[in-house]
Amino acid sequence: MTLKRLLLVSNSTLYGGGYLEHCQDQIQKFLGGQVKRVLFIPYALQDRDNYAKTARQKFQSLGYALDSIHEAADPVESVLTAEAIFIGGGNTFRLLKALYDNNLIQVIRKKVIEDGIPYIGSSAGTNVATVSINTTNDMPIVYPPSLQALGFVPFNINPHYLDPNANSKHMGALREGCMLLVEGNKATLLGITKARLFKRGECPTEHEPGEDFSFLLNQ
Amino acid sequence: MTLKRLLLVSNSTLYGGGYLEHCQDQIQKFLGGQVKRVLFIPYALQDRDNYAKTARQKFQSLGYALDSIHEAADPVESVLTAEAIFIGGGNTFRLLKALYDNNLIQVIRKKVIEDGIPYIGSSAGTNVATVSINTTNDMPIVYPPSLQALGFVPFNINPHYLDPNANSKHMGALREGCMLLVEGNKATLLGITKARLFKRGECPTEHEPGEDFSFLLNQ
Known part of the structure; x- marks a missing residue:
């Protein structure tokens, strides 16, 4: 059986640090030595060229080549041949609409669920990895054909959790500086800040980095 | 020619005050002595009964009877016979979806544009009075068939403006405690806090209570 592998990061830049600096060790550990090239999906921002440049510099510094999907002649083909995928942050509505518009869902x-290639998401890229974008804090600047997202995990994440305004059925909220690592049926909370878990009809609970979140995968 | 009349309020409860307290004088002045009954649309909150109760108490204290549309056998008919409409706050996505689901757009x-009955909006009720809900800060907890809204004014409003995260084409942002009064081709900023105006390609500008905003209506 193929192992599903996800690294879902709350945010790209933690206050006072550089781009992906707060999670670069986890990214290297997660991708390991086998992956040589990462496919980057910059759809959440308007200026895709500059976004790809920033991401490429960072991944190259970590030892990985980076291809940006917006430079590919055939986006679907570039996914089919990808060794690993990284979707960065920006506006979640813009990102999800572009994923639908380019027939990438x-x-x-x-690739991620059946073939088991590593998936890294940050902010909006974490949001779209969940069941839907119903818990985004972004403004709906465009209208995607659905709020349903990639559905790698059977719950929602709010990647920029600040205060308890949750209306969704159930959602895990990552404070900035948090990560969720999923490997097959095992999920672990990583990072430096705690996460808050919301389940319908239950009081929210606080969870420490290092905690096993596998129970969230089997609901 | 019929005069379009709108009172668009940022929020229902200003910190430290009671429900609609910060704008009750403007509501009375706006509705005047001719209106006897107000049609309330409580769709933005889940508990419509309690919401209608709160709104009814307030409007009765100001001298107006209040009918809640969720108690009407035929919502469309209740709009057709309304003397004035008040749409309250809550979740903007839930509100807009319910307006579409009940064929009320x-x-x-x-009633508001052709017949000229007074329209009061608060928070989500102000958001849906504009061209679209693209500038809401609410979570997309449901999926409305469109982001296009009632379109009484040709611009967007963010009714809970805090900091400059505007991505829309152009938008007027009301700080909490603000109101926009529209009477025909005349628009005036009311309330106790200033508003911030965003136009594409221009620097945001600050505007004082009392300022004439009519130029926004003729774009």
Whole structure:
């Protein structure tokens, strides 16, 4: 059986640090030595060229080549041949709409769930990895054909949790500086800040970095 | 020609005050002595009974009877016979979806734009009075069939403006405690806090209570 592997990061830049600096060790550990190239999906920001440049510099410094999907002649084909995928942050509505517009939802699901290539998400890229974007704090600047997202995990994440305004059925909220690592049926909370878990009809609970979140995967 | 009349309030409860207390004088002045009954639309909150009770108490204390649309056998008919409409705050996505689900968009537009009955909006009720809900800060807890709203004014409003995260084409941002009064082709900023105006390609500008905002209506 193929192992599903996800690294879901709350945010790209933690206050006072550089781009992806707060999670670069986890990224290297997560991708390991086998992955040589990462496919970057910059759809959450408007200026895709500059975004790809920033991401490429960072991944190159970590020892990985980076291809940006917006430079590919055939986005679907670039996913089909990807060794690993990284979706960065920005506006979650813009990102999800572009994933639908480019017919990427099913093909990314296939690669990550069936083929087991590593998936890294940050902020909006973490949001779209969940069941839906119902818990985004972003403004709906565009209208995606659905709020359903990639559905790698059967719950929602609010990647910029600040205060308890949760209306969704159930959602895990990552404070900035948090990560969720999923490997097959095992999920672990990483990072430097705690997370808050909301389940319908239950009081929210606080969770420490290092905690096993696997129970969230089997609901 | 019929005069379009709108009172668009940022929020229902200003810190430290009671429900609609910060704008009750403007509401009385706006509705005047001719209106006897107000039609309340409580769709932005889940508990419509309690919401209607709160709104009814307040409007009765100001001298107006209040009918809640969720108690009407035929919502469309209740709009057609309304003397004035008040849409309260809550979740903007839930509100807009319910307006569509109950086929109320066109009939509310007709009553307010063609027949000129007074419209009061607060928070989400102000957001749906604009061209679209693209500038809401609410979580997309449900999926409305469109982000297009009632379109009484040709711009967007963010009714809970805190900091400059505007991505929309152009938007007027009301700080809590603000109101926008529209009477025909005249728009005036009311309330106790200033508003911030965003126009594409221009620097945001600050505006004082009392300022004439009519230029926003003729774009």
